[in-house]
Amino acid sequence: MFPALIKKELLSLSRDVHGMAALFLMPMVFIIVMSMALKDVYSPSTKVLAYAVANQDSGKLANVLIDRWAKDAGVAQSLPDNWRDELVAGRLQYVLTIDPDFSAQASDMNSKGEAKARLLAEPGMGQAMFEMQRMRLLSIVTQLRAEVLLAQLDLGINVAALAKQTPVAAERVSAGGARPTAVQQNVPAWLVFGMFFVVASIAGLFVEERACGALARLRSLGAQPWQLVVSKIVPYVMINGIQAALMLAVGVWLMPVIGGEGMLLVGMNWAALLVMLLAISLAAVSLALTVACLVSTHAQAATLGPILNVLMAALGGVMVPTFVMPPVMQKIAAFSPMNWGLEGLLDVLLRGGGVAAVLPEAGKLTGFALLMLMVGFALFRRRV
Amino acid sequence: MLSIRHLGHRYPAAEVPALDDVSFDAVRGEVLGLLGPNGAGKTTLIAHLAGLLPIQRGEIIIDAQSLAAARAQQPTRIAIAPQEYAFYPSLSVTENLTCFAGVGGLGGSEREARIAECLTFAQIERYATMRADRLSGGLKRRLNLAIAMLHHPELLLFDEPTVGVDPQSRAFILEAVRKLADAGCAVIYTSHYMEEVEAIANRVVFLDEGKVVKQGGLAELLAEAEAAGAQARPSHGNLEQLFMALTDHSLRG
Numbered sequence: 001m002f003p004a005l006i007k008k009e010l011l012s013l014s015r016d017v018h019g020m021a022a023l024f025l026m027p028m029v030f031i032i033v034m035s036m037a038l039k040d041v042y043s044p045s046t047k048v049l050a051y052a053v054a055n056q057d058s059g060k061l062a063n064v065l066i067d068r069w070a071k072d073a074g075v076a077q078s079l080p081d082n083w084r085d086e087l088v089a090g091r092l093q094y095v096l097t098i099d100p101d102f103s104a105q106a107s108d109m110n111s112k113g114e115a116k117a118r119l120l121a122e123p124g125m126g127q128a129m130f131e132m133q134r135m136r137l138l139s140i141v142t143q144l145r146a147e148v149l150l151a152q153l154d155l156g157i158n159v160a161a162l163a164k165q166t167p168v169a170a171e172r173v174s175a176g177g178a179r180p181t182a183v184q185q186n187v188p189a190w191l192v193f194g195m196f197f198v199v200a201s202i203a204g205l206f207v208e209e210r211a212c213g214a215l216a217r218l219r220s221l222g223a224q225p226w227q228l229v230v231s232k233i234v235p236y237v238m239i240n241g242i243q244a245a246l247m248l249a250v251g252v253w254l255m256p257v258i259g260g261e262g263m264l265l266v267g268m269n270w271a272a273l274l275v276m277l278l279a280i281s282l283a284a285v286s287l288a289l290t291v292a293c294l295v296s297t298h299a300q301a302a303t304l305g306p307i308l309n310v311l312m313a314a315l316g317g318v319m320v321p322t323f324v325m326p327p328v329m330q331k332i333a334a335f336s337p338m339n340w341g342l343e344g345l346l347d348v349l350l351r352g353g354g355v356a357a358v359l360p361e362a363g364k365l366t367g368f369a370l371l372m373l374m375v376g377f378a379l380f381r382r383r384v
Numbered sequence: 385m386l387s388i389r390h391l392g393h394r395y396p397a398a399e400v401p402a403l404d405d406v407s408f409d410a411v412r413g414e415v416l417g418l419l420g421p422n423g424a425g426k427t428t429l430i431a432h433l434a435g436l437l438p439i440q441r442g443e444i445i446i447d448a449q450s451l452a453a454a455r456a457q458q459p460t461r462i463a464i465a466p467q468e469y470a471f472y473p474s475l476s477v478t479e480n481l482t483c484f485a486g487v488g489g490l491g492g493s494e495r496e497a498r499i500a501e502c503l504t505f506a507q508i509e510r511y512a513t514m515r516a517d518r519l520s521g522g523l524k525r526r527l528n529l530a531i532a533m534l535h536h537p538e539l540l541l542f543d544e545p546t547v548g549v550d551p552q553s554r555a556f557i558l559e560a561v562r563k564l565a566d567a568g569c570a571v572i573y574t575s576h577y578m579e580e581v582e583a584i585a586n587r588v589v590f591l592d593e594g595k596v597v598k599q600g601g602l603a604e605l606l607a608e609a610e611a612a613g614a615q616a617r618p619s620h621g622n623l624e625q626l627f628m629a630l631t632d633h634s635l636r637g
């Protein structure tokens with residue numbers, strides 16, 4: 001009985017072009033587009049900013065400053081005469097200007113520091129990027145001054161050696177070694193979203209099956225309600241598995257080819273990934289069965305499914321990461337099954353979590369699945 | 385083989401029962417015509433026999449067993465050709481037959497053989513690989529029939545099997561139903577077309593508002609109608625007149 005039912009389900013689904021596109025193509029496109037679009041949010045690159053230097057100082061310190069700046073910022077463009085216009089128009093993203101007498105004043109312990117190194121940024125530069133450049137300039141100048149002034153004091157310190165020591169280190173900690181890049185964030189997000197799109201497919205096919213009397217026929221042939229439910233869960237868990245493999249493949253292999261960053265799976269706990277995927281899949285399929293039993297027409301299923309998905313995704317941090325949401329929204333997000341799925345996947349893919357780390361999320365998803373199955377089953381028996 | 389005793393059914397939230405104290409028998413080798421206007425309760429009755437509705441009142445006996453016991457033993461003894469096109473529109477004719485054969489427990493070469501037989505019987509071999517939703521109305525009805533026959537049922541339930549069908553397919557289906565009865569099946573055939581029932585039924589049950597208003601052999605009923613009918617019309621009119629007199633309303637939705 002099960003092979004026949006499962007084969008029927010897979011055949012029907014494979015002939016539903018829109019359903020297939022929603023399940024496989026859409027999440028793939030989202031991953032690619034969103035990863036490319038958000039690339040710089042996660043790993044802003046200062047090298048790509050176009051800048052020029054307007055050095056009005058002839059001192060040595062100014063040149064050292066410019067050299068050190070270029071180490072991180074890349075080579076400066078030559079300074080055009082109308083650089084202020086270029087800056088306002090955004091063709092230059094910033095200009096580093098150095099006031100006359102900067103070197104002399106910076107080396108003078110008694111100076112008031114009126115001659116400055118200035119960062120003039122284009123109007124469109126984002127706040128985070130602007131702050132980052134400002135802090136970098138501040139740190140380079142502060143260090144330069146410290147070196148010069150210490151050397152003057154003649155305390156017998158090896159200033160050059162001291163300058164090489166930077167007692168500060170910063171990194172994002174993740175056991176698996178993966179950094180939170182756009183791809184690393186977007187693959188799990190859109191994978192969860194895509195997996196929940198089985199809701200529309202299952203519900204649509206199920207309603208059609210019920211309306212045309214095929215379900216009644218299966219029942220009269222002796223198929224029990226639980227068998228019909230299981231025969232729907234199995235193929236769609238398989239579909240979810242294929243989706244997951246496909247999305248991870250896009251992240252790992254396709255993204256680097258098309259110019260994005262590749263996804264890293266090194267050190268990932270595969271068992272934890274499987275647990276999470278299975279839990280998400282069960283939640284999605286059970287929700288689908290309940291939706292299918294709630295609606296009475298194919299059109300309702302085709303509308304309600306995607307609306308539910310988009311709502312859960314928006315609330316659950318798929319579209320906008322929860323950490324940028326205001327506290328109230330973050331509290332609401334904690335009720336979205338997609339959020340549980342996403343957080344669990346991030347535990348595995350980003351934070352190097354093992355099975356134990358994902359158990360809370362997997363547990364919540366499984367609980368949700370059981371609740372939905374119970375509701376769905378009760379409705380199912382009444383409606384078949 | 386089939387005996388229905390005092391069957392009653394009321395849908396949740398419905399004011400009047402859909403079936404009210406319905407009793408009749410069906411025997412092997414005969415077509416029982418179940419006649420009634422829309423809403424009479426024909427589909428509800430068929431759904432009971434197919435095991436799709438729980439029995440609220442009365443009983444259904446199959447060869448001295450309760451329906452539930454008979455179904456638990458061998459559900460495929462009773463087959464239904466539902467009022468709707470009860471198959472998967474995106475699957476081909478053969479894929480549909482394979483699915484329902486598998487669900488009913490047929491496998492391997494036996495399944496292939498049965499599918500071939502049913503395709504031949506319904507004369508749809510030429511359309512075996514066609515998607516079911518591309519079939520014409522008549523062909524869809526024939527596929528519905530073919531699926532119902534897959535498991536050699538002893539009791540075949542046809543719920544208005546000629547709705548939306550061209551005259552050729554209708555004649556074909558009526559003939560096929562008659563053949564199945566002649567081969568030993570018990571057939572229950574619901575319709576609101578009198579002439580169909582006149583053409584193939586051995587016995588007739590008139591259902592109206594959930595009640596059996598008349599039942600008997602076709603010949604007796606025709607004779608009774610003849611006797612009662614003042615202006616007997618030729619051929620098909622007789623049973624219809626009787627029916628109108630019994631139900632006492634000419635137009636229903």
Ligand SMILES: Nc1ncnc2c1ncn2[C@@H]1O[C@H](COP(=O)(O)OP(=O)(O)O)[C@@H](O)[C@H]1O
Nearest residue numbers: 395398402420421422423424425426427428429
């Ligand atoms: N699922 C249902 N829920 C409530 N009432 C129903 C349902 N199905 C049928 N009915 C009602 O039961 C009565 C008999 O319907 P039905 O058996 O479909 O009649 P027929 O097949 O003779 O047209 C009608 O009054 C109909 O409105």
Ligand SMILES: [Mg+2]
Nearest residue numbers: 426427428467
């Ligand atoms: Mg009906």
